[in-house]
Amino acid sequence: MLTIKTYPSNCHSIAEVVTHPAHAWVSAAVHRTTNSLCMRPLLLHYDCVYLAQGGWSETSRSRAPNGLDTTIHRIFAAHVNVEELKKEILSTNGALKDLQNEHSQYKEEYGCQILQLNEALETYEKQLALEKEQTKQLQEQERVHCLANESLQRELIERRIEVERLQTLMNMVKEESQKKTEQQLRIIQEKTASLDCTSFQLESMKDALQKISDELTAKSQCLDHAEKCLTETRNLLAEKDRSLQCVFDELKKLRLYAESKKREVQQIRADNEKMTELQRDTDTLKLLLVEKDNMIVTLRGQIEAITHMIDQQNQKVDVLEMEKSQLLDEVAAKKCQLQDLALKAETKEKRIAELEEICTTSELEKSKLMHSNTRKILSAKKMKKEREEIMAELRETKSDLANLAEDYKILKRKYENQTGDTENTTTILKMQLKAAIAELEHAKTTLNTVEDCDGQAVKIATRMQKKITAKREQIDMLQSRVHLLEEALSNATKDKHVLKVERKKLMQECVHEASERYKLSETLETLKAENNTLKVNVTRTEAALEKTLLQLSECQKVMQHLEQDTMRLRLQHTLELQEFKGPVSDLPGRSVHSDSTDLFHLQKKKLMCISDALKISKEIVEKPLEDVKHLPNSLSPFKKEAMKMRKNSNITLDHISKEQLTLHTAHLADKDSTVKLSYASSPKKQINEQEVKPKSPVHCLLTTAACDMDSNGKFYSPTNDHELVLGMFFLITGFFVRYIGADLLTRSILLVTGSLQYV
Template sequence: SGAASSFLGNQNVLASCILSTAMENSASSSIGSSSPSSVFCSKYEMHTDSEKKNKNGAGKEHMENVLEEYSQKGRDVQKRLNEATELHEQQKISLRLIIADLQTKLMEVQLERDALQDARQKESQSLENAKIQLKNTIQELEAANQLQEEMLREADSQTEHLKKMVHSHEEVLLELRGILIDYEDSTGKKLCEHENITSLHIHNLSTAFADILQDLDSEVSHLKEKVVLVEEELESLKKDSQTQTQLLLQQHQNRYLEHEQEVAALTDKANSACSYANSIQTQMEIKQTRNQYSVHAHQVSHLESTVSQLRSELQEAKRIYEDKVEDLEKQLHLARSEIAEAQTEQDQCSQESGNLNDWIHQLLTELHKKEIELSLEKEQNKRFWDRNTDNSIAIDHLRTQLDNKTMQLQRMENTVKEVRTECHRQMERQMAAIKEKNESIGRISSLTVQLESTKETLCKLQDDLTAKQVDLETAEKTVSNLTASLQEKESALEVTRKEIKKLHSQLGSRMQELQHLKNEEDRLHNMQLECETLKLQVLEKERIIEAFQKQIDNMTQIVGQHSRTAGAMEVEKSQLIKEINDWKLKVEELKIAKDEKEARIHEMETRLSELELEKVKLVNTCTERLHALNDMKLEKDQLMNELQASQSELAGLAEGFEDLKRYYQDKMEEMENTANRMKMQLKSAQAELEQTRTALRTMEGSDGNAVKVAVGMQKQITAKRGQIDALRSKIKFLEEAMTNAAKEKHYLREENSKLSQELSYIAAENIKIAGELEILRSQDKCLKEKISKMETALDKVSMQFAECQCIIQCQEQEAMRFRLQHTLDVK
């Protein structure tokens, strides 16, 4: 192009080039040929011969000098053309280097693809490792279950030990029955009021012992009245504590219901917020599609207008080309402004979504606060339970006081025995029997201590039962909350996973499209440069043609002067005119091809801009979804760990609860049986007492031996009265335990009904979740079908792009042919 511009610098040089080419063509032609150049030479020689005769050889030297100058200039032109061909070859070499660079880029892209595949394999391996960890945790949980089973076995062994203790207590009760049978055979009488204890007769000993026994009975009755008052106070305290506990339970239930209502309201708010966010996302997508559609429609309208302008204004090529450039710049500016508006809308929508996320975070903080309030209420309930335990401790203290009183009674009985030893040294045999009965009384006291210890163990078991019931309630609540949150998180995780898979597939396809489009951009850029060079060459050739026309006009003038060479010059003129027409046709064809290529270039640029925008959007969405997915995975792992721990605790508590329930039922049955036996024994003892009293009344007038027997019977009666009082206290305690057991049974039934209702609710929620899963699966199938359709469309676009590349290559080959023909013609 530089050689041609220097060549166009001077019109006289162009004229000389034309003459030199004409002379060289005439010299290169053979002697026997009938070409117009040979005719021109012959006519020229005849003309010079005639001029020699007329002008004495002056013009001959001038023409030789001109011919030498023309030959030198022709050689210079050939050198310049050779330089132009060398430049063209260098351009070819640069194009080949560009192709090699593109191939290396393709190899790099393939390596990146392999790296992505390796990363996916690593992710799959990490998932397998996570599965192995889950299996290990399951094994650990099984080991924990085995430990719990061992603990249950130990509890069973303890229950068997307690059963043995109960059996021993039953044997002691049998011994007490024997004592009651002995008591039936003996009765007591009052002492004589007028005689002293030392001077009492053997016949009046019975009356003295009877008076002592009456005094002891009066003291015992007084103590019993105190015990009754204390028991009434205890019952009032129990009633007060029960009313307080019931009020607290009602308050706790009301607070729990209020909290559930608040949680339901918050969940409704959260669901509404999620639905609002989803609606905003759908609106955003609709707006984006509308904006894209409007951009496409606007671009299509502008392209149609440009095509109509091109068709109507082909005659004025330069002006139309400038107008096209201005229109395209305006279109690019409009497209960029529309893209900026779309980006601002996206930023606004992202801000709105961020505000929604903040609102959801606030709701979650409120939920956390409510949970903290629940924990505080649970602590208050524990404090109330501690207060109840303090009340039970006070009751135990009162019982110890009662035991002390019984010990005082025993001491009084010992003093009575000492008086008996002082007054009745002669009754050593009876004293031995009294000692044996005292030993039995000691056994009874030890049995009472054992009974108190069993009562304490029963109270502790009741406290453990209540604590475990509270733990069960809390565990069930936490499990229900955790299951609900898990189900929600799992559904959200499945949706995000599906979306991420879709986005990965879209990213892969869009990345391939972007790579293809980048390659196309490079090729189009090269084509644009070549088109610009072709335009410059066409303009230069048009100027050359104009210069040729001017030179032809000059030559026609010269031919008019030279009449003999007119025919040859006319033939050459006709040939040059034909070549000029051919060149004009080729120039018009190149212009048409150039316009088509420009239109395709603009279309590809618009596609590139759209794909880049979509790529940016997809990358942003992918990053956001990946962060959200990682957070959800962490939350899921935490919830799974909490759920497994709570499930294991719940299973252990349920098993312990069932075992305690069975143990409690067995104890209740045993206590009922013992109560019935004790009632029967009381009735039989009362009947035996009446019989012994009647027998004693009949035996009052008998001998001294009978009196001794009566005294022994009275001693037995005193011992058995103490036993009867102990049995009555035991019966009262058993009745109270029966009432408490009935209350606990009613409470357990209510809890079982609540648990059954919660299980039905969980089953209904599982059914709903299964329906939602089916809906999500159907949506997944639809999206997969859409992806397959998009892949087919992309394949079609790639085929069209390959066809365009083939067309461009063909046009490049044609342009090269035209250049070669032009260089040959110039030579």
């Protein structure tokens, strides 16, 4: 009886033939027809069943097609592997397309972001150029102030000591960070060593599998030698060999295609890594953009404050110009009034012109000093704001370093998890390989026992062959998994390399930030030193201002006294001239002439002293602080001259007062009185009448001694060194013009002119 059954199993038509031993040739023919119809490798399962009244003979046992079954099972396993590879290739193609689309989208997005970042960089470069120009200007100003910084060298030494201490602290922090990084590197090296051990074990397992496959091929060769006696099987084997060669060619092609796909996948992974790096770069650039925006906001605030300060200063300058114009108008009016005076007032007009020139120079110097002070104040404010910004940037860098450390820890944990997963998979595969090896050994023992078995051993052998084919399929699957694990290991090594590169970048960034911190600390020290110098200069100028104000108040009082004395002498001289207009004898005329000449010489000497004091004041304006110390030495000759002039003036005044009482009283009458002298019989009566005449109060004031007048119109002592005070006044005015301005000086001049008018 011959029955043929066909059923689908894994897309293959399987023919199951149940035959009698006598029908072996028919089964071979059926096998040929099935091969020709299906055009693909078919798996033939020969289930030999004893008939009810018969059994196998030893000849039929020898004719069993064991070699054919092994070859068919191999072909079927290869075909299954090919289909699985096709499915995997289709899945990888779909994934590759998705990845390519995502890659193109990311490229477009990152291209736009890079263009924006380039534009922002250009703007920031322009801003940096402007800031550099400003820094150059500040450096030029610093060069001007280098002479004043010599007194601050001690403070700089202390600051340097503090800087060295900070540097030691920074070195300690760097050493700690280096130790931490070295520990992390050691951990990574240990993990790499464990991965190397696992890879070595996998290679040993591969060698064992190759040995087993060699043994199986040896067994198949033995079976082929045993089956050479069968001529029918030879033809079948030749046909199967041809089909196998075709299949092997297809397999080679598929392997090449799979390798090309693997290379493409590796390229895609490399592109993905590059994309991740670009994402990180964009994140860093975004952070830099945020920082620069903050810098721009702060700079705008500074610019607004500076504009406000400039407006205030412009208003102040306008007010000062108005005051100046008013003062100039008043000076012009005073000039018009002074032009009507006598020839003796011309000397004072020259003096006023000189004072006006000094005022103009002092005003120019005042404007220069005001501008320089405003610039210094603005620069100090800018330095303070920059210091605050630098401190904020330092805090931000610290926070960024902390975030980077946290990110590094997270990456480390991910890497540890990946390595743990790979270790678990390797252990599972090892267990499966051990089980497969045990089953193969069991199959070997069963094959050895097949030859000694009886009639039912054939069934056991066929079942064992089926199990062996299944186990071979499992071995192929395990080999594919091993390949996948190798790829995973290669990816892990690549990830490790990427982590190393990132670590190097982080180390470089840390070094760069440390250098920036050092530079910022140096700039902070310089700014502090400049701030201290400016504070010291401000305190000095304030002290000098207070001293000059006190001295000016004293000088104003002295000037008032001197003007009163000069006007008193002039009035006295005019009254004396009026008294001596009548018929006067030669002796009193000579005495009056001599007295007037003495007064004229005294006034000349006073004016010479004043001019010398003005010259000294002009010279001392250039170096006020040094010359104020040498004032007593420079004014010593003027003191001597003032003492001599004071003695001469006292002598002349005493002489004039005495002569007014003795000589000039008889000549105060009119021409009629002279006529009376010629006709009078008794001159004593005339003299008594003249003595009885009342005198004017102005005459009484002028005839009194100059040593008895006080500042309030009362009497004062002649011990006051008026000429010395005048010299001091002009020295102080020069100092005041250089360091404060001409406002107070013009006020003092107005006070002097007012006192002159009042007199």
